[in-house]
Amino acid sequence: MATAPALGSFDVDRKWRLHSRVALRPEPFGAMAYHYDSRRLNFLRSPDLVVLVERLGDYDTAAEAIATIDEKRRPAFTRALASLAVSNFLESA
Secondary structure, three states: OOOOOOOOHHOHHHHHHHHEEEEEEEEEEEEEEHHHHHHOEEEOHHHHHHHHHHHHHHHHHHHHHHOOOOEEEHHHHHHHHHHHHOOOEEEEE
């Protein structure tokens, strides 16, 4: 059974952005994210998550960006961002 990523390494009160060495390729389910340094591939399985990740750097904190998501979906989106941060698909701005 897979464990959830540690939220402790993802501080929602910091500014985050898509890593400069990550490219997003749009797909019907959301997007594929490719990290050029690690050669890792990640699937963003929600178009809303793709928009959030693309616009993350426009906000002063990740919490502000997450606040644009429907309240019921925020915990899942926070976990998704934490997972992306732990795997270096996001970087602190």
